[in-house]
Amino acid sequence: MIEQTWRKSSRSSTAAQCVELAVTDAVTGVRDTKNRDGGTLVFKARAFRAFVADVKSAR
Numbered sequence: 001m002i003e004q005t006w007r008k009s010s011r012s013s014t015a016a017q018c019v020e021l022a023v024t025d026a027v028t029g030v031r032d033t034k035n036r037d038g039g040t041l042v043f044k045a046r047a048f049r050a051f052v053a054d055v056k057s058a059r
Contacts, residue, residue: 008033 004022006029018033028048030041043051 004029006031006036 004024006020006022009019009021020031020033020036022029022031024045026045028043028045030043032038
């Protein structure tokens with residue numbers, strides 16, 4: 001479990017499909033805002049940064 005402050009994604013709307021992120025130097029956690037106890041995806045920091053860069057470059 002990540003012991004870090006969770007924040008809602010700035011791209012999430014107030015409706016459905018919201019996610020929260022917890023970012024540390026080593027990892028990034030991703031969870032469903034409406035189901036916080038439903039599990040957390042954890043990515044190594046480098047892999048998550050690469051994922052975000054790929055998404056941004058495909059705009």
